[in-house]
Amino acid sequence: MTALTVEARDGAARTGTLSTAHGMVRTPAFMPVGTHATVKSLDPDEVRACGADILLCNAYHLALRPGVDLIERAGGLHSFMGWDGPILTDSGGFQLVSLRRVATVDEDGATFVSPYDGNRLRVTPEEAVSIQARLDSDIVMCLDQPVAWGSDSAAVAAASRRTHRWAERSAMVHPGDGRLLFGICQGGFEAEARVASARAIAALDFDGVAVGGLSVGEPLATMEAMTAASVAQLPPDRPRYFMGLGTDSELLAMVGLGIDMFDCVAPTRLARSGAAMTPDGRLSLRRAAYRDDLRPLVEGCRCPACARFSRAYLRHLFVAGEILAHRLLSLHNVTHVSALMAAARAAIRAGRLGTLRAEAEARLRNRPDGGDAVDDELAPPRAQRVGASRIPGTLGSRG
């Protein structure tokens, strides 16, 4: 039995519902990232009110801190963090790329050195599944081995083969209990390797499959070609998850290729750098142009920031280093991406996803204030320079 019910299709795109032990997820769905069991600066009720059905947490980070034992004693992640909806946990595979200076990989698994206390964490594919089950995750991700953009094809092939061997081991220890276990296909940036990897993972009969190793710096056309090559090999009745993707254009493009689930740190990371996501592209409150601008961030947006506050006020909060700026921008950005998914779902039902995409692209091309360029007339407050990504790279988007 499959957890996904497809209710309507538009070309390769589809919309439906995904059933989990903690409720339903409307697809296509965007999962706000709560790496450390919190969507930064938002409480769970606020995240729900933004329109999110499901969150992503990172098992690797949570295993290091506060530790699986504590979360298990607290009754699992849902009760520990006060979120009663579905949770997908990432296994830590991505950290093999993003933290490669402190991670080593061998055939049996991966060893991480904790950035918090220097202790070593050893994770095998079997342990990755077991850790996520103990966290009470609804959707457990296999441990995989992604490769960085620019890796040579021999390295890509070796990592893909290892990912397949790890996937076989993961499938042997499916946790059951109503939990879903997702495989991850890799294959780098060559269509043939993508096809081979997707076939190998599809053959293992996972509850869903993620397309991994993309959105790491490659051009959009490459991302589309690699995703299409992967998706064509995946079982049509299983959910498909594109790991780590953030802009409206990219999200809609991947919805069009038949992807059902997304995640990205961009909404909250952008918020901390003073940027709002809008249908016209990124709006940076660093720009002097917004100092006297009494309009809301986005006319018609139903988020608390747009309902009550002006661009001028939000810019003032940001310039003054006020925490409320981060919270309000996070509420807005998470609402924006959730609303984009809702619009995509409605468009698929109406058979007009192509029109939605064309309209979105036209707005981005014709944006009134000159594009995504961030002008640097305003130096960010010192506290925000540390650890804040000025322009959210796609690398790291898996949280």
Ligand SMILES: [Zn+2]
């Ligand atoms: Zn808003």
